[in-house]
Amino acid sequence: MDLKDKLVASFMAFEGGVDLDHPVHEIRSEAMKVFEAQGFPEKRDEEWKYTSLKALLQNDFSVFPKQNDCLDYKNVKQYFLHEIDTYKIVFVDGAYSSFLSETTHQGIDVCLMSAALSKPKYLPMIEEYFNKIAPKDESLTALNTAFSKEGAFIYIPKNVAADKPVEIIHFATGNEAAVMLQPRSMIVVDQGAELQILERHRSLTSNAVLTNSVTEIYAQANAQVDYYKVQNDNLTASLIDNTYIAQGRDSQVSVHTFSFGGKLTRNNLHFYQKGENANSILKGVTIIGEKQHVDHHTLVHHGVPNCESHQDYKGIFDESATGVFNGKIMVQDIAQKTNAFQQNNNILLSDKATINTKPQLEIFADDVKCSHGCTIGQLDQDALFYLQSRGIPQKEAKALLLYAFANNVLESVQIPLVKQRINRIIAQKLGVQIGFDL
Amino acid sequence: MLSIKNLHARVADKEILQGINLEIKAGEVHAIMGPNGAGKSTLASVIAGKEEFEVTQGSIELDGEDLGELAPEERAHKGVFLSFQYPVEIPGVTVTNFMKSAINETRKAQGLSEMPANEMLQQIKEKSALLEIDRKFLSRSLNEGFSGGEKKRNEIFQMAMLNPKIAILDETDSGLDIDALRIVANGVNKLKGPHNATLVITHYQRLLDYIVPDYVHVLWNGKIVKSGGPELALELEEKGYDWIKQETTA
Ligand SMILES: Nc1ncnc2c1ncn2[C@@H]1O[C@H](COP(=O)(O)OP(=O)(O)OP(=O)(O)O)[C@@H](O)[C@H]1O
Ligand SMILES: [Mg+2]
Numbered sequence: 001m002d003l004k005d006k007l008v009a010s011f012m013a014f015e016g017g018v019d020l021d022h023p024v025h026e027i028r029s030e031a032m033k034v035f036e037a038q039g040f041p042e043k044r045d046e047e048w049k050y051t052s053l054k055a056l057l058q059n060d061f062s063v064f065p066k067q068n069d070c071l072d073y074k075n076v077k078q079y080f081l082h083e084i085d086t087y088k089i090v091f092v093d094g095a096y097s098s099f100l101s102e103t104t105h106q107g108i109d110v111c112l113m114s115a116a117l118s119k120p121k122y123l124p125m126i127e128e129y130f131n132k133i134a135p136k137d138e139s140l141t142a143l144n145t146a147f148s149k150e151g152a153f154i155y156i157p158k159n160v161a162a163d164k165p166v167e168i169i170h171f172a173t174g175n176e177a178a179v180m181l182q183p184r185s186m187i188v189v190d191q192g193a194e195l196q197i198l199e200r201h202r203s204l205t206s207n208a209v210l211t212n213s214v215t216e217i218y219a220q221a222n223a224q225v226d227y228y229k230v231q232n233d234n235l236t237a238s239l240i241d242n243t244y245i246a247q248g249r250d251s252q253v254s255v256h257t258f259s260f261g262g263k264l265t266r267n268n269l270h271f272y273q274k275g276e277n278a279n280s281i282l283k284g285v286t287i288i289g290e291k292q293h294v295d296h297h298t299l300v301h302h303g304v305p306n307c308e309s310h311q312d313y314k315g316i317f318d319e320s321a322t323g324v325f326n327g328k329i330m331v332q333d334i335a336q337k338t339n340a341f342q343q344n345n346n347i348l349l350s351d352k353a354t355i356n357t358k359p360q361l362e363i364f365a366d367d368v369k370c371s372h373g374c375t376i377g378q379l380d381q382d383a384l385f386y387l388q389s390r391g392i393p394q395k396e397a398k399a400l401l402l403y404a405f406a407n408n409v410l411e412s413v414q415i416p417l418v419k420q421r422i423n424r425i426i427a428q429k430l431g432v433q434i435g436f437d438l
Numbered sequence: 439m440l441s442i443k444n445l446h447a448r449v450a451d452k453e454i455l456q457g458i459n460l461e462i463k464a465g466e467v468h469a470i471m472g473p474n475g476a477g478k479s480t481l482a483s484v485i486a487g488k489e490e491f492e493v494t495q496g497s498i499e500l501d502g503e504d505l506g507e508l509a510p511e512e513r514a515h516k517g518v519f520l521s522f523q524y525p526v527e528i529p530g531v532t533v534t535n536f537m538k539s540a541i542n543e544t545r546k547a548q549g550l551s552e553m554p555a556n557e558m559l560q561q562i563k564e565k566s567a568l569l570e571i572d573r574k575f576l577s578r579s580l581n582e583g584f585s586g587g588e589k590k591r592n593e594i595f596q597m598a599m600l601n602p603k604i605a606i607l608d609e610t611d612s613g614l615d616i617d618a619l620r621i622v623a624n625g626v627n628k629l630k631g632p633h634n635a636t637l638v639i640t641h642y643q644r645l646l647d648y649i650v651p652d653y654v655h656v657l658w659n660g661k662i663v664k665s666g667g668p669e670l671a672l673e674l675e676e677k678g679y680d681w682i683k684q685e686t687t688a
Contacts, residue, residue: 381490386526389486390536390596391514391544400539404530 031145038139059208061180065093109155116153133244144214148184161194174205185215189223200230203237221248233262249275257284259294270299280309289318302335315346317353328360342372399430445496456660472657486520515547517603521593528580565598586613611645623648643675
């Protein structure tokens with residue numbers, strides 16, 4: 001049985017474990033139909049031209065992973081921002097780990113999707129927001145919706161700034177041969193509220209892991225959200241990250257995506273601007289080698305006047321790594337005075353590495369400022385010689401140039417510890433010891 | 439100190455250096471002059487170890503040690519310094535951090551520990567004062583958006599920080615205004631000593647009024663075709679290169 005058939009067949013079993021009378025269940029059933037009709041995306045699908053799931057889907061994934069043994073904190077501590085105080089929502093093989101988590105209902109809600117889906121007091125919020133911004137016709141998102149049950153749920157009420165960042169961590173332990181995980185998260189940051197989030201997926205096994213994650217984020221008027229995605233997983237783990245963001249008037253949302261590895265990583269990051277003067281910031285650093293693959297598909301939908309968007313993605317590809325950047329900017333006819341900026345720069349360190357980069361501008365308003373640029377190059381040999389001639393060894397000189405290349409994406413990271421961690425991972429990826437502080 | 443024997447070098451299929459011989463002793467200043475395209479910058483790059491150029495014959499020795507097989511950074515660690523004719527802009531790396539990396543990597547290669555932060559600061563302060571460099575420059579990205587003259591001054595600042603045995607200054611005077619020329623030349627002179635040497639590449643006699651050479655060489659078509667004392671530079675200033683070309687081809 002292929003994975004699609006297996007998933008379709010297991011939907012009935014899944015229904016046995018959820019509340020069928022809950023309004024969300026109708027949404028699930030509809031979504032299941034969409035997935036059943038469409039199946040997994042294939043290469044002939046324009047949006048999946050350069051990213052093939054074919055090999056990955058050959059794995060015999062377990063779609064309901066067995067409940068895990070507890071993870072020992074000291075073995076996974078390194079994946080936490082343990083030096084600072086944070087809220088933590090931690091999942092192990094898709095199940096909530098209360099032992100590793102630190103949630104709250106005091107002033108803000110930092111808790112679980114399963115709680116939001118079962119407790120009556122959250123029903124109005126679920127009805128208002130659940131699956132409202134996620135596209136209904138996208139098969140992988142529909143698949144996640146069909147099986148939506150667990151994930152993070154965060155609500156920050158009006159004019160409250162969350163007192164500490166929230167970490168959302170998904171561990172896969174590999175007690176089984178291969179696992180498929182489908183976390184479903186929802187984050188609502190109400191008017192004038194503020195939130196910082198760090199999300200990571202980490203496989204602790206050499207067995208195959210496929211995560212198909214959906215996160216919906218609602219940033220209301222004047223809200224401020226900083227979201228950091230750390231994608232630094234092992235070579236048998238793959239991630240399809242679908243993140244959908246709706247922004248109200250005067251809100252600012254930034255998403256930084258640090259893609260440092262995994263077998264296959266696909267980021268579908270969509271911003272929908274719904275209120276004037278919204279600002280969307282999308283930044284990414286990709287550093288991969290071996291046969292790793294990272295695909296960024298971004299969409300910024302400018303649906304109202306006077307908004308801004310800034311996209312800046314840097315990619316460094318070594319060995320046989322492959323990359324994709326597809327940045328879509330859509331400016332509707334009423335979205336006058338839009339200022340949309342997009343930049344994608346890439347360095348290929350090997351003859352075998354490739355990057356496919358494509359800006360896609362669909363502009364229906366006439367009074368807008370849109371700029372985009374993409375570059376693909378090699379390391380600047382003259383710059384390298386210059387650094388070496390001052391005594392900096394070739395390896396360090398290369399690292400310094402690459403680090404400088406990626407640096408302006410790091411500058412906007414608001415949590416110093418996150419910046420420090422990313423710096424350390426970059427140095428490690430580039431194979432050098434130097435602590436960069438440029 | 440620096441001993442170059444029968445040096446031939448090429449890039450692609452073009453033989454640019456065609457048998458250079460040059461002996462520079464500790465404490466000396468040598469000047470190389472020559473028409474555009476003669477191979478002056480190529481010679482400088484080959485000494486510094488640029489891999490783009492292939493050395494087909496001959497040798498370069500520093501204090502008796504063959505540099506031939508050494509990477510550019512290893513030559514730097516042994517005391518070779520090149521002030522570039524066209525310094526490269528490196529966005530994202532500040533002058534200060536670049537200097538720290540360069541000094542500490544050099545010290546590491548020499549088996550020394552890292553320079554303590556306060557000493558580093560003191561050095562930076564002293565050397566930037568020597569070259570009258572505004573401290574603001576030091577926190578800017580290396581050469582990015584620097585004017586032509588600022589780049590050259592920054593090269594000599596780096597030289598002062600690294601304190602090389604053999605400094606090769608490739609047209610350091612070009613792009614400098616009159617005051618800057620004096621400041622830079624003064625900086626170079628202050629760094630001169632009995633244990634190091636300087637090779638100045640220039641088109642103009644003017645620089646040599648400030649940095650007085652012991653020997654002047656004329657490079658043409660990849661060869662040193664004439665050598666003499668400081669008076670040779672004056673003669674070239676007056677008469678150009680034609681007479682030497684005629685003398686050589688005769
Ligand atoms: N990478 C290269 N590929 C091909 N030709 C080169 C390369 N580098 C230098 N050359 C050629 O070698 C010759 C010598 O160049 P070089 O830069 O050494 O001259 P120069 O004496 O420094 O001239 P200038 O006074 O103009 O600075 C020139 O004809 C130049 O075009
Ligand atoms: Mg030159």
